[in-house]
Amino acid sequence: MDDPLIVVALLLVAASATAAVAVRDPARQALVLAVLGTVLAVLFTVLQAPDVALSQLAVGSALTPLLIMLSVRKVRRPQRKKEAER
């Protein structure tokens, strides 16, 4: 009955996930993963699973990008210090 909606949501998830794999730089990957998290939540809603969508939103919108960006900063900072010392 709502097949076009499910198809659109599935296509969005597929496109975002492929983009997340194709993008190589970690900071830009974090951006794509944030969008992937939002689109996954929409897919779960369309498949009539709002509780799963709630958990996905809670984790995927703010927590996952924060974790990835903090790790990227931690890894990059010693490199930047070494470049400043030269």
Next chain:
Amino acid sequence: MNRRTTLLGVAEVLAWWAVLALLWLVFISTVNTLELVVGASAALIGAFAAWGTRRAVSGW
């Protein structure tokens, strides 16, 4: 100035409590006694947290 600051603090906690309890009333689906009790308690805890946060930030 201790009595005046206490009075201001109590007034601020009460104001926060009213705002948060109103928000709770708007967000829930069915209104019964259990929801009111839970909402009042949660709003009270949230009011203390908001009062403490505002004192810590103190930039409003």
Next chain:
Amino acid sequence: MNGWTVAATATLAAGVGTAAWGVATGPLRRRVVAQNLSTSLACPALLLLSEGYDRPSYVDLALLLALLGPVGTLVFARLLAEELAADPPHAWGLTYAVAGFGAAVVIAVCVAAGPSRALVKLLVVGTLLIGGNLTASRALSGGFAGSRRG
């Protein structure tokens, strides 16, 4: 398949699809704007879905997304501040258009809800959505200069 789900399908396909393309390609300033607008478009889509499926509980999803979407964008604005300062995004036309669309969807769903507590809840969601969208966009353009020195 009623009008609400058709509108939700159109919003997802056109809006979130364009945002997904924008976040995967192009310079950094386009990507952060696309991430911001993806959440600002998914929230009205969730409101339309809650009306289309006749499940008022789905408004909670839109409420959470209206709260957490701008938080995610602010995370990126804070942690990518140096790279964005060199090449700040200027997409205010697009941001205002998306905010206007969100307002239109909120008004439409409010009219369908009728005077009740649900109406006030939808208004709160709309305020958070538009306020969060504009705040996050301003943070991306470097508007909150004090936060960069942290």
